[in-house]
Amino acid sequence: MDFMNLLRSAELLLYEVVSWLVFYPLTLLRCVLRPMSMIAYAEQELNRPPEDQFADALSPPIFLFLTLMIAHMIQSGFIHKEAIFEGVLADQRNLLVLRAVAFSLFPLLLGIQHVRLSGQDLSRKTLRPMFYAQCYVTVPFVVTLDLAIMLGSVSADWSGIALTVFGLGLCWYAVALTRGFMVHRNTSRAKAIGQAMLAISLGGASFLAILALSLLTGPMTVGG
Template identity: 35%
Template sequence: MKLLKSMEELLYEIMTWLVFYPRTLWLSLRHPLRMMDYSNDELTQQVDDQYTDTVSPPLFLIISLIIAHGIEIGVRGQNELIRNKDGLDALITDDTNLIALRAVAYAIFPLIASLRFLRVTKTPLTRETMRLPFYSHCYLAAPYALILGLISLMPVEAPQWVQIGGAGTILVAVGFYVAIETLWFAQHADLSRLRAFGHALRAYVESLMLIAFLFYFF
């Protein structure tokens, strides 16, 4: 009975994602700063009362990567990292490992932004002080990860205008990400727009460097 009850709860939770994931995605794209502030407010509530009308930020990021991965399988089939058994690629033995690796990679963006925020505001680094900005930035990183994941599926032999459109979409996504980061730093770290842009851009570049270092071994 306990097993059946657990399965009942799991099924219900998964089915709620069909409702609350699109809602969370729409709100994160339309009101990103509001959603980031919303995340902070939710973390001050009791655990059972948190994120009752949306998907929690880390889960939102993971589901976005699962969706992108599912579309990738439908379009291209199994990823080369899973098929390749040479070197460290042998560690990626199935789709679950690949999704986990991508989740870690994209979670670097919220992580670095959180560390930069704590440093700018001179806040002591603890698990709790890092949780608030990390969760907030997951709401920003998830749509970014989904967009990049979908654009990466563009075939190499696609027409030139399609490739230009894909490159333009990536630039817009990067610009949107850095712009929202800038506004967030300006609002929460009490900085001028120029200084906030510097910190947002630095956090973004440092994240890219760390991700490049991570994937250098794969």
């Protein structure tokens, strides 16, 4: 009986992982083209029974983590394969966890802002739908940021293209956040722009602070 349960668990896990090949690009495309509808979708899905949630898309935290994992694997295998960290970051798993935590600060800070603007008390229950929704909007920005880093690491000749890709991704993110505050929190354009800039600034500062603290675990050397 235990063996059959193990087989069923393996069956479900295999189907879930393989289905990501279909639903990951579909979810990414929907986030890029229709970020406002994906924000509403994430908040609405959490009101459904757990087994029925996100039936036609990836769960937002899984979507964000998969994006970071794919980018991390590409960068580790092709771009930064000679970089060797000492201390905690010597383990690639720890480095991936660090990236996940650092980039999750963006949807977390945005979620807190949306809870406050909605007039609700901040709690795990009220923060969760806001956090999930902002994960969807954050992923396209993460993709462009990682792509810019990889392009910039290839050659100095690619630095201009890398900056362009980063600029486009940042502009898309700022516009999406501004529209999100206006549409879903009914704020004025000026206030929405201010909230979006505040979120990006705080998220960026927190990201750099975590990176700086992590590097204190040991020096970085480059192999010959």
